[in-house]
Amino acid sequence: MKSSSFLAVLGLCVGAAVARPATDLLFQNNLNYTDDANHNSFLLLDQRSTQALAAQACRDGFSETLVSTPQAKSSMSDLVSLLTYYGTPSVWLADGILEVRDGKLKFGPAKKGSSLPALCTQSTKASLSFQPVNQSATTTVRNSATKNTFTGYRNLKSFRFLGIPYSNSPGRWEYSSLNPSRNQAYNATAFGPSCFQTGSSKYSEDCLFLNVFTSHLPADGARTTRQLKPTLVWIHGGAFTGGSGADNTFDGANMVSRGDVVQVTINYRLSTLGFLALPGTNITGNYGLADQITALEWVKHNIEYFGGDPSRVTIYGQSAGAGSVRALLASPPARSLFSAAIAGSNLGGYDYGTTYSKYYTIEQEYQAAGMAVVNASGCDGQADVVACLRAVPPSTLVNQSTVARFVVVDGKYIVADQLDVRDRSKTANVPTLWGVMAEDGAPFLPYVTAGETRPQALQSVLPSPYQQAATANTSLFPIPSSTTNSSLNLFNLTAQVGTDVIFRCVDQATVYSALNHGVFPNAWFYQFERSYQTPGFDVNAPTCDAPKTKERPNGDTRLPYLRCHSGDLYYEFGTLGESRLPYRDALDLDFTRLIMDYWSSFVRSHDPNPSADYLEKRGYVQTIDLIRKSGQWRPVGKSKQGSVRLLDVPPRQSTYQRQQQCEVEGLPVDLYEAGK
Incomplete structure (x- = not known):
């Protein structure tokens, strides 16, 4: 032969x-x-x-x-x-x-x-997703097991396969399963429609698509582990009510070409269509979360043909995407489908953040949202409530004043009311990377009103049991004096406290207990001290933007500004150009390089510290210089002091942030320990 x-x-x-x-x-x-x-x-x-x-x-x-x-x-x-x-x-x-x-x-x-x-x-010179590409620059990938083919295209930086249907196109409030097709030829040159949410009429209920960005293609149809790249699966945020894997903020061209990984972005069902649960019916919730698991199953069975290693998959989400990562760490069907996890700006604690880390029962979800959905849809009192709801137009459901957006304990995908950080048999035992923005909570809070006092400001963000102690402690909860604007200074205080009780304290406590009980073999933690706010999420503007001056009309990062929720995303994906935004100064570019090199290193090796050999061979001299000056990013460790990387130019190492404040606020670092 x-x-x-x-x-x-x-x-x-x-x-x-x-x-x-x-x-x-x-x-x-x-x-x-x-x-x-x-x-x-x-x-x-x-x-x-x-x-x-x-x-x-x-x-x-x-x-x-x-x-x-x-x-x-x-x-x-x-x-x-x-x-x-x-x-x-x-x-x-x-x-x-x-x-x-x-x-x-x-x-x-x-x-x-x-x-x-x-x-x-x-010869294709287009480097940004909105630029026209050479239509002849197509490439076909063939899965030798299913005989399916996927025809994508390339630009200057990556091969791109867009709009791949990963599921069986389930009906409304049916759980998705892996796309069963065989011998199908897929045109993967354009994004599929996003899932229904408020806004555009271009949304669809048939929306379970994913996108693959890669710089490496194995030999046509080959099944091989040689040269396969670690794979990053991005789960978008958006309060479980909005967002899309097609958002060019998360375009994968820079990540795969600089970081030597494969990137996948996914859609999943949102809002009432993705998270409704009704007691006593077969609508049991978590459809959007189950979609994420189906997407991970698709990655397991297909990504090797796109150059990705199915045994080295890192899941990564921010905001509600981080809430998804937290839920997937706990989900029995998901645990074998990934080898590491990144949770950026995961919510928890009090107020709006609570349900992202502590899950409702189906009955509780019905009281919080389901009942309102049934009533607003005109289905209350109907003989068949489910049939009535299935007949409601999707745009009506997602635009109601109350929508279902909660992860629930359904008994299959989620089996407990929170991530168990003390029992390694109930949580995925994988390396993790966690972190927050310095003032992550600022966009979730109302701006201070005229004449508002410090006690009133603290009362607006703290539950009543903790208001008195915080108000009395002016040393731990002072009004910052970083600007000459007294209202902005007071809002800075509420932003810090809001960040504590919605983001920081719960995430630090999660990592502390998970490490001390052997749930996570290792973990790293960060806090962004520099940010670039996305224009689409700039609440309370311009508090989250570097002040514009005559000398620096794009923003002077040397002046005080709040480092807010989502201000990290352009750095992590290197996509300022996708939004046609300028680098405000030379440090923005150096910082983008450093952050992407940290993140892609974690995907490659499950350690955010890129090896010196890798950086030298790639010629990444700016990152080499910054790391040489600042030292290694140390893992968190098991002590109550912890270890946190403060991300700036240059970065520096510190301990868990605002621990004393978290204690006063009722969210201490040992929150999840026995007796707490």
């Missing part, structure tokens, strides 16, 4: 269709989107062959050519870093051989009998 490599060469010789070899899209991403036009990307085909066959593989597989010597010389610095990192010291060019020796490119003539990988051009 002839070997597969011989058959591939034979196919080339006789002009037959050639299976795509393993391919890497190479782009030296410095995260400066204004500089993208000055850099080229390349396709590295990991199949050794003659120069003629290499040229044919570029042409037949991608409608590209072998890179010429002048083209390579125009990208010398980038190619040194890229070929060094990918361990490919010699490649075919159109007019010879390119070698990397002693950190320099060497050009030479073709040598008879040489068998080398191909370095192909990559």
Whole structure:
């Protein structure tokens, strides 16, 4: 029997269709989107062959050519870093051989009998998701088990497969299951519709789609663990009532090209369509959470064909997405589907945040939301309430004044009223990364009113049992004096306390107990001291924006401003360019590089500290310099002092933040310990 490599060469010789070899899209991403036009990307085909066959593989597989010597010389610095990192010291060019020796490119003539990988051009120059792309730059991935194919496209930085249906398209208030299709050809060049929520009429109930961003494609249809990349699955936030995996804030091109991972973004059902639960019926809630689990099952069965490693999956969510991560850590059907977790700005504690970390029973959810939904839909007193609700237009349900948005104890997906951080048999035992914004809670609070006093301000954010102690303690709860605006200073106080009781205290207590009971093998914690607020969520503006001055019209980050909820997202995904926003100063760019290098390192190794070898081979000199100056990000540890990375330029290490305040507020670091 002839070997597969011989058959591939034979196919080339006789002009037959050639299976795509393993391919890497190479782009030296410095995260400066204004500089993208000055850099080229390349396709590295990991199949050794003659120069003629290499040229044919570029042409037949991608409608590209072998890179010429002048083209390579125009990208010398980038190619040194890229070929060094990918361990490919010699490649075919159109007019010879390119070698990397002693950190320099060497050009030479073709040598008879040489068998080398191909370095192909990559002619698509679009680097941002809204820019038009070359319609011929399509690529098809084939799942050899299901025989399904997915045709996506590439831009300057990544291969992109959009709008992939991951489920069986369940009916309203039916649980999703894995897409059972076989022998289907999917056009994955455009996002699928987002799930119904308030706003646009473009939403759909048939919305369970995901998107894959990758820089590596295995050989066509191959099942292999070689060169597979760690995979990041992003779960969007939005109060369980809004959001989409198609939001370009979370575009994966920068993460995969700079961080050497695969990124997946998902849709899941929202609002009443995703979270309604009615006692005594078969509507038992958590449909949106179950959708997330179905998406993870799709990743398990399919991601290897897109270059991702199904055994190294990190789930990552922010806000309600972090609430989802917390729930998935507790969910029995989910625990085997991921190997690490990131929860950014997870809510808990008091007031609005409570239900993100402590779950209602179905009866409690009915009292909080379900009854109002039934009444507002005109279904109260109907012989068949469920049938009545199924007939209500989806836009009506999601636009009611009260909607269902709560994770509930349904007995299958969620079996207890909160994450168990003291029993490792009931929670996923995976490395975790947690953190908050310095004033995460500010957008969730009303701005202070004229004449409002300090006691009144504290009463507005604290439950009554803790108001007196906080009001009396002016040393722990002073009014900041960072600005000349007394109202803003008072709001700064409520923002700090609101951040404590909705975000910080519960998350620190979660990590403390989980580590001390061996639930998490390791954990890291952060607090953002620098932020860039997303325009779509800028409540109480401009308190969360760096003040604009004549000298710095885009915002002066040296002046006081609140570091608010969602102000971390542009840094984590490197997507300021997607919103056409400027870097306010040089530190914004350095900070973006540092944060993405931390986050992608956690996905690759389950440790946010990127290895020195990785940074050096990639040529990430700015991050090397910042880490050299600031030292390693230390894990939290088991002590009550903990360890927290304060993220700024440069970053610095500290302990759990505002522990004494959390104690006075009734949310101490040992909140989850026995007797508390």
